[in-house]
Amino acid sequence: MNDKNNFPDNLIEEIDAIKSKFPSDKSKSAIIESLLIIQHHNNGYLNEDLISSLADFLNVTKIDVYEVATFYSMFNLKPVGKNIISVCTNVSCMLRKSDDMVSYIEKKLKIKVGESTKDNKFYLKNEMECLAACNGAPMMQINHINYENLTYDKIDKILDEINND
Ligand code: FES
Numbered sequence: 001m002n003d004k005n006n007f008p009d010n011l012i013e014e015i016d017a018i019k020s021k022f023p024s025d026k027s028k029s030a031i032i033e034s035l036l037i038i039q040h041h042n043n044g045y046l047n048e049d050l051i052s053s054l055a056d057f058l059n060v061t062k063i064d065v066y067e068v069a070t071f072y073s074m075f076n077l078k079p080v081g082k083n084i085i086s087v088c089t090n091v092s093c094m095l096r097k098s099d100d101m102v103s104y105i106e107k108k109l110k111i112k113v114g115e116s117t118k119d120n121k122f123y124l125k126n127e128m129e130c131l132a133a134c135n136g137a138p139m140m141q142i143n144h145i146n147y148e149n150l151t152y153d154k155i156d157k158i159l160d161e162i163n164n165d
Pocket residue numbers: 088089090091092093094129130131132133134135137139
């Protein structure tokens with residue numbers, strides 16, 4: 001059954017609070033924020049049940065929720081590693097060899113873009129558009145923290161520190 005009872009009580013409260021910020025005929029406006037909360041409570045990813053439940057809860061169509069979940073790169077539609085690595089490959093970063101940085105990370109973690117490591121510690125997300133830190137190119141984000149002016153040595157240090165946490 002896809003109704004609000006698929007969510008734990010604390011999650012219902014949080015989504016209800018988001019929903020209440022908007023007029024009842026504008027529930028679509030609550031989709032992004034609700035999905036972020038749901039994803040956070042579901043080990044960093046969304047699935048079909050959760051998407052259907054949110055659609056029912058907000059009284060919008062399932063496709064309304066899917067459109068948002070598939071459009072924005074911050075949503076994951078499959079289980080992913082705990083630490084999410086996003087390397088910017090837009091122009092400024094590309095000119096400063098971000099592609100080489102991606103290849104280096106792939107080799108170091110023994111995964112390809114879009115994959116997680118076997119121990120589920122890292123997920124190398126699809127390459128990202130400009131992350132608004134061009135003056136620090138090439139750069140990456142890990143769990144929304146920026147790491148700029150990347151070099152191979154710097155990547156080693158950053159990933160090793162996270163790995164040893
Ligand atoms: S191009 Fe990479 S942060 Fe802007």
